[in-house]
Amino acid sequence: MTGDPRRARTGRPLPPGPATFAEARGKRARVRAAGMDPDYWYAVAHESELPRGKTLATRFWGHPIVVYRGADGSLHALEDRCAHRQLRLSGGEVNGCHLTCTYHGWTYDGEGNVVHYAHDLFGRARPEVRVPAYPVTTRHGLIWIFPGDPALAGARTIPAIPELSGSRPWARLDAVYTWQAHHSMIIDNVSDFTHSYLHRRYRPFWDAKLTRHELIEDRVELSYETRVGGGRLTSGFVDRSRVDTTSIELAFDYPYQRSDTGGSIKHWCFVLPMDRRTSRVFFVFYFDAVTIPGTRWTLPRRLLPHFMRVAGALVVKPLLCEDGAAVEAEQLGYETHYAAPIVELNPAVGLFQDLTIRKWEEFLDRDRARPHPSGIATADGRVIPPPRGG
Numbered sequence: 001m002t003g004d005p006r007r008a009r010t011g012r013p014l015p016p017g018p019a020t021f022a023e024a025r026g027k028r029a030r031v032r033a034a035g036m037d038p039d040y041w042y043a044v045a046h047e048s049e050l051p052r053g054k055t056l057a058t059r060f061w062g063h064p065i066v067v068y069r070g071a072d073g074s075l076h077a078l079e080d081r082c083a084h085r086q087l088r089l090s091g092g093e094v095n096g097c098h099l100t101c102t103y104h105g106w107t108y109d110g111e112g113n114v115v116h117y118a119h120d121l122f123g124r125a126r127p128e129v130r131v132p133a134y135p136v137t138t139r140h141g142l143i144w145i146f147p148g149d150p151a152l153a154g155a156r157t158i159p160a161i162p163e164l165s166g167s168r169p170w171a172r173l174d175a176v177y178t179w180q181a182h183h184s185m186i187i188d189n190v191s192d193f194t195h196s197y198l199h200r201r202y203r204p205f206w207d208a209k210l211t212r213h214e215l216i217e218d219r220v221e222l223s224y225e226t227r228v229g230g231g232r233l234t235s236g237f238v239d240r241s242r243v244d245t246t247s248i249e250l251a252f253d254y255p256y257q258r259s260d261t262g263g264s265i266k267h268w269c270f271v272l273p274m275d276r277r278t279s280r281v282f283f284v285f286y287f288d289a290v291t292i293p294g295t296r297w298t299l300p301r302r303l304l305p306h307f308m309r310v311a312g313a314l315v316v317k318p319l320l321c322e323d324g325a326a327v328e329a330e331q332l333g334y335e336t337h338y339a340a341p342i343v344e345l346n347p348a349v350g351l352f353q354d355l356t357i358r359k360w361e362e363f364l365d366r367d368r369a370r371p372h373p374s375g376i377a378t379a380d381g382r383v384i385p386p387p388r389g390g
């Protein structure tokens with residue numbers, strides 16, 4: 001192990017700048033050093049990414065977690081670390097509903113207990129060994145884990161999206177990215193409409209004026225007057241005679257982000273803070289109806305999935321890739337110029353950052369007061385979630 005506290009577990013040097021939250025000075029440094037409160041549910045993958053009998057390696061704020069699906073379809077999430085010699089369990093094999101480490105064959109059940117040793121125990125009693133397990137569930141076609149205190153998992157809810165269920169679900173369009181950027185940069189990006197210049201080719205929104213911004217408990221609400229879907233390509237989606245596309249409501253509903261245009265076009269953005277400079281971002285867009293481009297005719301429902309695939313490939317994904325490139329460039333800019341003064345003009349961005357900082361500080365306070373703190377304030381900023389029952 002290197003003595004450099006700025007070096008990640010991977011051995012890759014971490015960027016300069018404040019290594020810990022305590023070191024950070026100023027709002028920008030504090031927000032860029034902040035993690036996200038692990039006492040919430042976080043989307044880690046689409047269900048389709050994890051077939052039966054397979055493992056999926058992920059991370060929450062630097063801490064490795066393996067999710068695996070048993071032969072019966074059940075999902076389990078464990079610390080991605082064999083308790084024997086610390087190999088990643090995600091490199092192991094799923095056997096029934098158990099996970100076997102590839103090295104000496106220790107086999108774990110879904111609660112993280114070693115239930116089988118594939119070698120001689122040298123006359124010892126079978127040791128009782130376990131690794132932390134995390135609550136895991138599915139909703140909206142996504143796999144969610146609860147990386148924090150499992151006792152709180154039942155009290156936290158994953159946002160409901162009633163529009164996507166029932167007999168006439170809205171048309172849905174998904175996009176997922178892993179971006180090399182701090183999670184707060186992504187929250188800033190998706191709700192700050194001053195960056196319409198970046199999207200000058202597609203013009204998903206244009207000429208935005210912030211008309212409201214308010215911090216209400218753990219939520220920032222904001223509205224813009226703007227022309228939504230005003231570009232040549234993006235305008236094809238919307239019947240403007242039916243849907244008010246002159247304003248948009250957004251919220252950073254911690255830790256999730258969402259928008260609503262005229263009650264007809266909505267989205268959720270679920271961010272997984274993998275580490276200080278890596279975030280996985282799940283976008284779920286949904287539309288109550290889609291217009292055939294160039295007409296006022298509504299597309300027949302049976303054609304919606306095909307249309308969504310084409311629209312996603314031609315418009316939505318290229319547009320989001322512009323955002324991805326921008327936040328990754330912002331991350332590099334921050335790492336190079338972390339001490340430079342910041343000029344932030346949009347007051348809503350200040351509120352997102354205040355909320356992110358407060359939630360992280362509240363988590364740190366709560367964690368320190370626990371009988372077995374999670375060891376959160378490690379030098380490299382990693383979160384070590386509390387072990388469950390062991």
Ligand code: FES
Pocket residue numbers: 082083084085086087101102103104105106
């Ligand atoms: S390292 Fe996993 S069984 Fe030995």
Ligand SMILES: [Fe+2]
Pocket residue numbers: 189190195199323
């Ligand atoms: Fe954008």
